[in-house]
Amino acid sequence: MHASVSRSYPSSHASDAAAILRLTATAVLRYGLVVIIAWFGAFKFTPTEAHAIQPLLANSPLLRWLYRVLDTGGASRVIGIVELVIAGLIASRAWSPRLSAAGSLAAVGMFITTLSFLATTPGAWAHVDGFVVPGEAGAFLIKDLFLLGAALWTASEALEAALRESPPR
Numbered sequence: 635m636h637a638s639v640s641r642s643y644p645s646s647h648a649s650d651a652a653a654i655l656r657l658t659a660t661a662v663l664r665y666g667l668v669v670i671i672a673w674f675g676a677f678k679f680t681p682t683e684a685h686a687i688q689p690l691l692a693n694s695p696l697l698r699w700l701y702r703v704l705d706t707g708g709a710s711r712v713i714g715i716v717e718l719v720i721a722g723l724i725a726s727r728a729w730s731p732r733l734s735a736a737g738s739l740a741a742v743g744m745f746i747t748t749l750s751f752l753a754t755t756p757g758a759w760a761h762v763d764g765f766v767v768p769g770e771a772g773a774f775l776i777k778d779l780f781l782l783g784a785a786l787w788t789a790s791e792a793l794e795a796a797l798r799e800s801p802p803r
Contacts, residue, residue, distance in 0.1 A: 660791055664727060664734075667784045671741060672721035678714025681707065690751045690771065697747070720744060724788060731795035738789030745782035751775055 677683045684707045691697045691709060700709035723737025751771070752758045758772035768776050 660787070663784050664724060664788045664791075667738075667741065667781065667788060668721045668725045670781065671717050671724070671744075675714045675717030675721060678710045678717065684710035687713070690748075690755050690775075693754045693756065694747075694751055695754065696750065716740075717744070724785075727788075727792055727795075731792045731799060735789050735792035735796055738785050738792055741785035742782060742789060745778045745785055748775055748778045749782065 674683075678687070687710060688706050691700055691713075697709075700712065704712065720737050720740045723733050724741065725734070726737070727734035752768075752775050755771045755775075757769045758775065759766055760769040760772075761767075
C-alpha cells in the first residue's frame, strides 16, 4: 500500500523539473509573442505591409474608418504603433506584471480583431476538393488563433503575479 501511495505523488526532482519547464515555457511563450508582435508592428511602417493589410482593413466593419481619416501608409503606421506598444507592455513582465497583463489583454483584443477578418475579407476562405480551407488571406490570419492562446496565457500568468504582489482588499 505504501508503494502505491508514494507513486501517486511526484518526487521533488520531478516537481522541480516540472516547475523549471513551466517557467521556461512561459518565458518562451511570452517573449516569443513579444518578438512576433514587435516584428509585425515594425513591418507596418513599410509600404509593402501597408498595402498588404489594406484589403483586410478596408473590409473590416471595425477598422475601415481608418481610411476615412488616414491614407494607406498612415493607417498602417497607427496599427504598427499600437502593436509596438502592446509588445513593450507584454515585455515589461519582470518590472510590472500589471502592465504586462494589460499588454497581453490588449493583444487578446488585437487577435480577436484580426481573426474577425476571416469573416469579413473576401478570399479568406477557399473551396479545395470539397473542403473549405483558408485562402491566401485566411492562411496568413489563422496563425492568430495560436497567438490569441499565447496572449491569454501570458495575461493569466501576469495577472496572477500582479495579484500575488498586491492582493485585492
